[in-house]
Amino acid sequence: MSEDEARRLFQASTDKPHEGRIYDWYLGGNSNYAVDRDFADAQIRLLPDIPWAARQNRGYLARAVQYMINEGVRQFIDIGSGLPTQGNVHQLAERFAPGECHVIYADHDPVASAHAYLLLEQSGQLERNVPINGDFLRYEELWTAIRETGLIDLGRPVGLLLVALLHFVPDDAAADQAVRYFRELLPSGSCLAISHASTEHMSVDAKARLENVLKNYDAATSKARTRTRAQVRDFFGDWELADPPGLVWTPEWTMPGLEQESLVGEMDASRSQAIAGLARKP
Numbered sequence: 235m236s237e238d239e240a241r242r243l244f245q246a247s248t249d250k251p252h253e254g255r256i257y258d259w260y261l262g263g264n265s266n267y268a269v270d271r272d273f274a275d276a277q278i279r280l281l282p283d284i285p286w287a288a289r290q291n292r293g294y295l296a297r298a299v300q301y302m303i304n305e306g307v308r309q310f311i312d313i314g315s316g317l318p319t320q321g322n323v324h325q326l327a328e329r330f331a332p333g334e335c336h337v338i339y340a341d342h343d344p345v346a347s348a349h350a351y352l353l354l355e356q357s358g359q360l361e362r363n364v365p366i367n368g369d370f371l372r373y374e375e376l377w378t379a380i381r382e383t384g385l386i387d388l389g390r391p392v393g394l395l396l397v398a399l400l401h402f403v404p405d406d407a408a409a410d411q412a413v414r415y416f417r418e419l420l421p422s423g424s425c426l427a428i429s430h431a432s433t434e435h436m437s438v439d440a441k442a443r444l445e446n447v448l449k450n451y452d453a454a455t456s457k458a459r460t461r462t463r464a465q466v467r468d469f470f471g472d473w474e475l476a477d478p479p480g481l482v483w484t485p486e487w488t489m490p491g492l493e494q495e496s497l498v499g500e501m502d503a504s505r506s507q508a509i510a511g512l513a514r515k516p
Contacts, residue, residue, distance in 0.1 A: 253402075253455040254317035254346050260288035265317050265349060268355065273289055273454060280450075283505045287484075288440040290292055290506040291429055292321050294484040295397050296298045298427040298512050299326040301476070302393040304491070305514065307425055308335045309392050311380060313370050314399030316346050318353045323395065324363040330493075338386040340376060342369040367434045370399065371408055373415045375451040391423035391515075400469065401431040403461045413469045422515050429510040438506050439514050446509055463509055473513035481511035 251273035253400055255266040259274045261283075265273075278284050301309070308331060312323050318339070327335035339350045350365035364383045368376035380386060394416055403409040407442065433441040433449070448458045483503035485488050487510045 250342075252317075252342065252345060252350075254341075254453065256455070257398075259290060260285045261292060265381050270331075275298065277435050277447045277450060279287050281440075281507075283501070283507065285448070287505065287507045288502065290484040291508055291510075293466060294429055294487050294510045295427070296321055296397070296511075297488055298395070298397070299323055300330050300424045300492050301361075301489070302427070302513055303327065303330045303335070305391070305425060306423065307391045307393040309386055309390065310335065310337045310395060311340065311386070311392060312337060312395040313376075314396065314402070315341050315342045315350065315365075315391045316343075317349045322353075324354070324359060333431070337387055338380055338383055339365040340380065341361070341365075341367050342367070345356075370412050371403065373412045377415075377419065388419075388421050388491070390421065391425065394420060394424065394426045396426070396428045396469075398429050398431075399516075400428065400455050400466075401458050401460065404457050406465070408411050410469065414471065417471050417473065417515070420515060422512075424472060424515045425512060426470060426493050426515075427510070428466060428506070428510045430466045431458065431507055432462065432466070432509045433460045433507075434462050434509070436507075440505070440507075449512075466509055470511065470513040473515050475511055475513045479511075481509055484508050484510045487511070 248267045248269060251270045255270040256274045259266045261273050280363065295498060310323055324335070324337040327337060341347055344367050347365045347367040354360045354363050364385060366379045367384065368379045370376060386392060396413065400409050433444055443462070451458045463481055475481065479489060484506045486503050
């Protein structure tokens with residue numbers, strides 16, 4: 235992908251809201267347009283906790299990456315990475331293991347891949363970090379594209395990041411099959427991080443508000459759904475869940491020795507609207 239092509243792709247999609255740019259606005263970023271901000275602000279009026287929840291999800295990602303690095307992981311696959319925004323995986327990896335890590339960003343949306351390319355090209359980091367365009371549900375094709383980058387060594391552990399992805403895969407069987415495919419391919423010692431929207435144990439009012447937000451996403455961007463804790467646990471299969479903390483709300487996923495501060499206690503953790511966990515392949 236050339237820089238000109240990447241810019242054309244990114245700028246050509248400004249006629250409707252884009253979930254990656256919406257998320258960037260929630261996080262306080264500037265990779266968004268008026269159409270994204272208008273949609274995002276309408277959702278915030280429905281559910282004012284959304285920006286806080288987005289920050290909790292990003293904080294969980296940072297802690298998960300550091301945990302994996304502490305476990306010896308030096309290569310990462312971030313599927314459904316969306317637009318690069320605050321605290322990218324390659325930036326986190328460089329902070330915790332300078333010069334040692336490779337990151338592949340994969341997204342089905344060419345706009346997200348184009349933006350990732352521009353960011354990495356401008357910062358001179360394309361040698362060890364590569365964006366690819368691929369669909370999680372077309373997992374065999376996606377895996378071929380991942381292998382063609384030459385960055386993944388299956389003789390060493392891999393960190394697979396499915397952060398805020400699976401709630402955009404509403405079909406249970408399709409989601410399970412895709413996650414299972416990657417679990418079976420990755421070597422022993424690999425880690426899997428998942429965060430997922432959930433209304434479990436939320437108040438009736440909060441549940442109704444979140445469901446209305448998801449309906450708006452269905453109409454404007456991508457179909458989305460919530461799942462229970464038990465349903466999310468099933469995605470990890472027989473991998474060993476890091477417990478504690480186990481499968482918890484995103485601000486609750488933390489443990490001693492992790493640099494990124496958890497904001498648990500700042501608000502009711504269920505207001506993060508997402509549960510998270512991390513597991514290791516035996």
